[in-house]
Amino acid sequence: MGNVKIGERVQRKEDRRFLTGSGRYVDDLQLARVTYAYFLRSPHAHAKIRKIDTSKAAASVGVVQIFTGKDVAEAKVGGLICGWVVKDKHGNPHKAPAHPAMAADTVRHVGDTVAMVIAATADQARDAAEKIEVDYEVLPAQINLAGALDPKAPQVHADAPGNLCYDWELGDKAAVDAAFAKAAHVTKLDLVNNRLVPNAMEPRAAAAEYDRGTGNYTLYTTSQNPHVARLVLSAFVLGIPEHKLRVIAPDVGGGFGSKIFIYPEETMLTWAAGKIGRSIKWTAERSESFMTDAHGRDHVTHAELALDAKGKILAFKVDTIANLGAYLSTFATAVPTYLYATLLAGQYTTPVIYCNVRAAFTHTTPVDAYRGAGRPEATYVVESIVSKAAREMKIDSAELRRRNYIAKDAFPYQTPVALTYDSGNYAPILDQAMKLADYAGIDARKAAAKAKGKLRGIGVCSYIEACGIAPSAVVGSLGAGVGLWESAQLKFNPTGNLQILTGSHSHGQGHETTFAQIVSDKLGIPLDQIEVVHGDTDKVPFGMGTYGSRSLPVGGSAIMKAADKIIAKGKKVAAHLMEAAEADIVFENGTFKVTGTDKAVPLGQAVFAAYVPHNYPADLEPGMDENAFYDPSNFTYPSGTQICEVEVDPDTGVVDIVNFVAVDDFGNIVNPMVVEGQVHGGIVQGVGQALLENAAYDEKTGQLISGSYMDYTMPRADDVPSFKLGYEVTPCPHNPLGVKGCGEAGAIAAPAAVMNAVRDALAAVGAQDRIEMPATPQRVWAAINAH
């Protein structure tokens, strides 16, 4: 592999390893004297633990040790924390009930951790766990979100009265009410944003080692952000000093947000490894993933949109109840607030917006960020109500959007909900999407479908997202407990090849290719001379990890800064070697040149001189190894329009997606193939939410009914058509690559695009307001046949 440029479709370096089964995941580790953990979990949604008898289990073959919640409490292990403080409408911090790593006296959801059995084999640990006798006093449980804030609802935590975590607001309520009073048209909408199970291909796993000689701990874990995991475990939970805890996230098979968080299992493994002085491994079974990986979405919303007679939006108000589950996961509080309400302006010039969010505890699995995190929920509300308004006002839904777009010369654009959009140009995106979708021909296609007894519909969704998550000062002012910059280190070896150490973490995104590609372009080094290193707190400078489409805009920018430092130092070395003034040195295509002459020193020669400094500037440090930290000045704001076309079979209720167009503005694109992969995957996840996926609980017992792939409908290849993609480029004005991020866009926009199409199809039989996600065949059939 030679030099590559930004913008080339470079094949992913990591795929050979992944596709040939040569990846190294946590479960692949071979550790000396290893033991295996099995976690006994609550079968009840809400119960008091009267007594746990582990005596029979302790005598079971192969058992090394059993720990219960009581042991954890007595050892004063800290509870798991929520790292983002949201202040309610009165300025008070959110309710933060205790979240013990193992339940001591009360279980609060099916799957809550009750005991940890450590044995010589995984089967022996499970055999022993079956012999633990737990005496539960089963209590009434609150499963349903809509009823959670009812004063008579069963209480999840004594210190969160009424199950309310916070009652939060954003925007100017009085101004919104005044605008509604003058509106020519008001559209009202009630929506449910269905709960989703993340379903990473690799289940969560952990392995912990304790070195008695040094007192050092090592935790191997399926993490999207190993440094943050170390920080939280050290500073808040286990009290192991940061320099005595190494966290390694090796190859990780997908996360979608669910592997950002710190869970009970890796916490317990690390603690217990120190207690028993042996290594411990644990890999979740798929049913444990369903029960205990933090779920996504789960909102109930009422929204109202005020428009003037020409369809210009005057005001928007949104009232949402958000489900947080039984405990606060690591970033749970931020998702339905600062990652949600701040996006309610969408691509529009809506002058005033008010949003009220009440976050509720329920006896269900904790809910936290899942691909898009708040932004898909916001987009679903905005884009559903805009399409509904268009139908009510008999204005074409694309045209209504166009009338309300922020103009291209209005950037930077301050929205009424805190964000300042940095760049964008929305109308050409819509134009391209309409052309790719043959929007003009829909009436003929509807007529043709009708002739064969089918219902056709077309749906538009124009999304905005705030991603590239950072800057630290902004998120700090909103309650984040961490900074959101990123680190990079470019470490040359004397022979001229180099390692990129990044604080980002790749769990499928292709960083090993994309990051190498930008350095190959910038420094003129062949791709196969570049190795990307990530996921080990002992190797990589402190970093913040991967989520919120931040790796390239923030992590990539840090790499660019480090590369600038390499070039700056290289210039000094090259100037010395060529006996020229540093000011006369230019760097082009991997070579330092003296302007106006044919003198040249390749970068590799400067690197070698830096490590073998026999002939070297006297005032310059040896070595070619540069660190950079990058904290941007704003979020990035990718935008785009998706158009989905469906055909509904009214006899069965089956929705067939017959065409799907996505036109995105991700700023500059480093690797179009990687971007396409991200967009495809995101759209499929969004289609999954719209048509297929639903974390359904039994509302009495709190059992997760869709707790396996027999009942949880994952999207399959034959559920989606080939996508038609297009791009518009307005470079991000504030980062060195001009990039905006592309990881979440597909999942953010697709639910509204699909559902708008389904509603358009159902409008032919008057059923457009009777359908919620997922629009399964049964639900579509019921909507058509409800009279």
Add this chain to the structure above:
Amino acid sequence: MYDFAYHKPKSVADASAAVKKASEGKLMAGGMTLIPTIKQRLARPSDVVDLGGIGDLKGIKVDASGVTIGAMTKHAEVAASADVAKAIPALAKLAANIGDAQVRNRGTIGGSVANNDPAADYPAALVGLGATVHTNERKIAADDFFKGMFETALKDGEIITAVSFPVAKKAAYMKFPNPASRYAMVGVFVADTAGGARVAVTGAGPGVFRVKDMEAALGKGWSADAVAGIKVPAGGLNNDIHASREYRAHLVTVMAKRAVAAAG
């Protein structure tokens, strides 16, 4: 999984003896249901008797009287058989749409029939075509073979050796898959046989059942319209998050119509 003893006998007689002798013996054909349930600790057999070593149970025979399929014949083999496709195309097509490629290359007709999963495809074909189940002890008509959910007429130690299907004048199977598992949520097999029209439904109820009203209507005239107005009662049907009883009842009519049309 829990510990169990494993046997791989060479003959049906040895297999029958082994399973009879065991305290909690289970016969294993393709293992497509048994292995997952053992792995999930939902089944705890003392002994597993693997039928995979018995050569007599494999193979497809087609003659003028019909199609006879050995119990250990895999779905993929039935799907790929040109002889089956010629004699009873609907049967080959049904086999080609069972599960996924992995299941079709492990799962067997005997295993599927003996397990009698209420959402399995083969029971619809057996009842729809009026097939006969051959065991080491006797022959059982399909109509008498399938009892309740996961229950059959098989006695302890009785082993299916083959299933024989008479050739129908025409037949078709139409499946509406469960969106998640892709088992039949409703599957309807229709056939115009020597003994009259037959309509067998799988997935919708606790077990495969016939719809006599539709059979009578098709007996008077074979057309999709003949069954279009006939509804099965929703009362006894399955009810879950994917489909209510009423929706399943509705789908039986829709799938029956489509199957009749597909049969031609």
